Amino acid sequence: MAAQGTQKKKLIDWSSQTTFMVVCMAPIIIFLLVVAVAPLTYAIVDSFRELSLTVFTKRGAFIGLENYGDLIGEDEKFYTSLWHTVMFMAVVVPIEFVCGLAIALWINRQFAGRRLVLTILMIPTMIAPVVVGMIWRFFLMPSFGVLTIYMNDLGLFRETSIFSGPATAFGALMLIDIWEWTPFIMLIMLAGLTAMPKNPIEAAQLDGASKWQILWHVQLPLLKPLIIIALMLRTIDASKVFDTIYILTGGGPGDATEVISSFAYRTNFVKWDLGYGAAVCLVLAFVSLVVAGLFYKVVTRQRAIATTRTAVREKEPAVAG
Amino acid sequence: MKLRRVNNPVQFFLPLLLLLVVALGPYVWIVMASFKRKGDVITAPPKWIFEPTVMNYVEIFGKGFDRFLINSSIIGFSSTAVCVLVGTMAAYGFSRFKIPAGDHLFFYILATRLGPPVAYALPMYLIFNELGLINTHIGVILAHATFNLVLVVWMMRSFFDDIPREVEEAAYLDGCSHFKVFFKIALPMTYPGLAAVSIFVLIFSWNEFLFALILTGGDTRTLTVMIPSLVLHTGTLWGQVAAASVLQSIPILVFIFFIQRQLVQGLTFGAVKG
Numbered sequence: 123m124a125a126q127g128t129q130k131k132k133l134i135d136w137s138s139q140t141t142f143m144v145v146c147m148a149p150i151i152i153f154l155l156v157v158a159v160a161p162l163t164y165a166i167v168d169s170f171r172e173l174s175l176t177v178f179t180k181r182g183a184f185i186g187l188e189n190y191g192d193l194i195g196e197d198e199k200f201y202t203s204l205w206h207t208v209m210f211m212a213v214v215v216p217i218e219f220v221c222g223l224a225i226a227l228w229i230n231r232q233f234a235g236r237r238l239v240l241t242i243l244m245i246p247t248m249i250a251p252v253v254v255g256m257i258w259r260f261f262l263m264p265s266f267g268v269l270t271i272y273m274n275d276l277g278l279f280r281e282t283s284i285f286s287g288p289a290t291a292f293g294a295l296m297l298i299d300i301w302e303w304t305p306f307i308m309l310i311m312l313a314g315l316t317a318m319p320k321n322p323i324e325a326a327q328l329d330g331a332s333k334w335q336i337l338w339h340v341q342l343p344l345l346k347p348l349i350i351i352a353l354m355l356r357t358i359d360a361s362k363v364f365d366t367i368y369i370l371t372g373g374g375p376g377d378a379t380e381v382i383s384s385f386a387y388r389t390n391f392v393k394w395d396l397g398y399g400a401a402v403c404l405v406l407a408f409v410s411l412v413v414a415g416l417f418y419k420v421v422t423r424q425r426a427i428a429t430t431r432t433a434v435r436e437k438e439p440a441v442a443g
Numbered sequence: 444m445k446l447r448r449v450n451n452p453v454q455f456f457l458p459l460l461l462l463l464v465v466a467l468g469p470y471v472w473i474v475m476a477s478f479k480r481k482g483d484v485i486t487a488p489p490k491w492i493f494e495p496t497v498m499n500y501v502e503i504f505g506k507g508f509d510r511f512l513i514n515s516s517i518i519g520f521s522s523t524a525v526c527v528l529v530g531t532m533a534a535y536g537f538s539r540f541k542i543p544a545g546d547h548l549f550f551y552i553l554a555t556r557l558g559p560p561v562a563y564a565l566p567m568y569l570i571f572n573e574l575g576l577i578n579t580h581i582g583v584i585l586a587h588a589t590f591n592l593v594l595v596v597w598m599m600r601s602f603f604d605d606i607p608r609e610v611e612e613a614a615y616l617d618g619c620s621h622f623k624v625f626f627k628i629a630l631p632m633t634y635p636g637l638a639a640v641s642i643f644v645l646i647f648s649w650n651e652f653l654f655a656l657i658l659t660g661g662d663t664r665t666l667t668v669m670i671p672s673l674v675l676h677t678g679t680l681w682g683q684v685a686a687a688s689v690l691q692s693i694p695i696l697v698f699i700f701f702i703q704r705q706l707v708q709g710l711t712f713g714a715v716k717g
Contacts (some may be wrong), residue, residue, distance in 0.1 A: 153589070228455075235598060257473050351715060361559065
């Protein structure tokens with residue numbers, strides 16, 4: 123930086139700010155070039171190759187767009203996993219939202235031990251997804267899982283185990299996701315409810331509005347920015363679900379619980395079909411880039427609404443000269 | 444702000460109790476399992492009362508649990524250090540200056556977090572494989588630092604945005620350089636936030652599974668990779684799985700109690716203020 127400072131002696135004030143900007147931004151740019159852009163470029167090149175374990179030692183032959191053609195044109199498993207992912211998101215996110223909101227409305231009071239209760243309720247969200255998977259695997263084990271035993275007593279799953287049927291396996295994964303992530307929605311809604319001004323609610327009460335009317339016409343509209351952020355974050359995270367599926371079903375039985383993440387994992391790191399797998403990953407990365415664009419627009423707007431302080435971002439710090 | 448008080452304790456606490464049982468029950472069951480003897484872990488009907496033992500904990504240390512614990516710690520702390528250092532500088536830049544093409548960069552940082560991790564893990568695998576960084580700490584440290592960068596940049600940016608501009612302006616008028624203003628004024632004002640961000644990054648790295656699974660192996664495996672490896676075709680020693688899971692999650696339980704105020708902010712990348 124000293125070197126740069128001397129290079130531009132004419133405008134010292136201006137240049138020192140530029141220098142500082144460079145020092146601020148250079149690490150992240152170099153970092154992203156090394157760990158994100160370079161690997162991505164590498165993967166793009168590999169996605170044009172036939173690169174599997176058999177030819178792993180030498181670089182595979184270039185086959186142009188064949189990997190992409192195969193994937194988008196005719197790979198049914200890819201579309202199946204995509205469909206499962208969409209279905210998963212469509213089921214878990216609304217349920218998590220309704221439950222999370224209900225719990226938040228319930229808890230939003232003053233009581234002894236509130237902090238401890240909140241800590242306990244956040245456990246499912248905060249512990250490692252791997253541990254969540256193991257806990258439920260242990261819970262739902264055939265014959266000896268504690269939940270299996272009690273369900274057997276009720277006459278459920280006596281002949282088959284939960285994870286051997288396609289529908290029950292998928293349903294169980296969804297329930298586990300709901301258990302894991304409802305507290306997350308609850309926490310966001312609770313933050314919104316706690317920060318909510320009291321006056322509109324009191325005014326509505328004076329006007330004789332019922333609890334439901336207040337919820338629908340006062341509280342929900344005020345929560346709207348947070349609801350949108352919460353739903354978007356959950357939808358995105360639900361589309362990435364992997365750890366619990368890896369632990370509990372591995373995508374099975376058959377491909378009944380195969381989602382895009384487990385599909386990509388299997389293609390690359392079980393079948394070692396790396397060229398094809400790179401194409402899969404790049405298609406997914408591209409889709410997520412589009413989603414990210416939407417997300418960015420929505421969040422920046424909702425955040426501006428959510429924070430009472432309007433973010434006035436000055437272009438330059440007011441430095442003399 | 445004053446919250447509503449509880450009027451009818453029974454009506455309020457009974458459903459709450461049910462909720463706590465649902466949230467905590469599975470975890471309590473695994474804590475219990477970790478203190479059971481081999482014969483008591485898998486029984487039908489399940490055993491609620493048993494003679495506790497610490498055998499499972501002793502046995503997982505015999506299986507190299509301590510090494511994986513150290514791996515997880517090295518990877519967690521190193522990636523947090525890299526990520527917080529790089530991210531905080533950038534966040535200040537984003538907050539204070541008009542960076543050329545800054546919006547694109549800001550957006551790109553976000554995109555690394557929104558896609559399925561596996562889509563980014565493979566490119567990393569390919570290049571780290573070429574560079575000989577597979578099965579080393581460095582590879583997974585870089586990976587974790589990358590995908591936590593968005594959290595640091597977004598949260599720290601919002602903390603810097605909150606600092607009243609007058610404070611820094613006064614310092615500039617006193618002739619302070621940008622570096623001095625950053626290190627002596629802006630940064631210290633964000634220390635509480637910085638601490639919370641660091642804890643979040645640490646937790647996310649500590650809990651991360653996919654990158655660790657792909658990029659580490661053998662002696663460099665993390666706890667999250669080690670735990671599923673205790674599941675064997677010949678029969679899983681659930682007592683040991685339980686013990687490892689409990690030890691892995693204890694630091695997190697402690698942390699969430701202490702950073703509860705920043706929990707919302709961290710989990711939403713700073714989009715929601717607690």
